[in-house]
Amino acid sequence: MLNKMLFKAEGNVLTMERTFNAPQDLVFKVFSDSEHLKQWFGPRGWSITVSELDFRPGGAWHYCMKCEDRNQGDFYGMESWGKSVYKEIVANEKLVYVDYFSDAEGNINENMPAVEVTVTFEAVDGKTKITSIGNYATEEALKTVIDMGMQQGITETWDRLEEHLESLQ
Numbered sequence: 001m002l003n004k005m006l007f008k009a010e011g012n013v014l015t016m017e018r019t020f021n022a023p024q025d026l027v028f029k030v031f032s033d034s035e036h037l038k039q040w041f042g043p044r045g046w047s048i049t050v051s052e053l054d055f056r057p058g059g060a061w062h063y064c065m066k067c068e069d070r071n072q073g074d075f076y077g078m079e080s081w082g083k084s085v086y087k088e089i090v091a092n093e094k095l096v097y098v099d100y101f102s103d104a105e106g107n108i109n110e111n112m113p114a115v116e117v118t119v120t121f122e123a124v125d126g127k128t129k130i131t132s133i134g135n136y137a138t139e140e141a142l143k144t145v146i147d148m149g150m151q152q153g154i155t156e157t158w159d160r161l162e163e164h165l166e167s168l169q
Contacts, residue, residue: 009143037053040160040164
């Protein structure tokens, strides 16, 4: 691992940052291609079983993560559906989207916290620094996802991202 991830929750804002040993265009590509997303997105023991991506402003990524690790107890077999709706895309530099919990049909779950996320991709000495800033409606909404284990989940997801990037180079 190049470095540990910054994970900072302040008020209703979650900031995460990590540098990956891969060029900026490749890192952006694995965020913008359905087949790549299926290889790394989600915590360990979970796989993407559905990945429908319309990568354009106004488009969305509708996906299902399924726990396939029997060692995760009650989570084994569980499905978690999500939907990211893209607001802005600047190739190799920035993504802005709203991330929702959803159902299999893509209907947004209004009872779960949504978050507007800005992800930037910055070239640094041949590597890429990703900064993700998530704005939740309230401090309580952010606390809800942290209490659900988000820090471990995103850390494992970004570890898997790093492994996927290594496999491509």
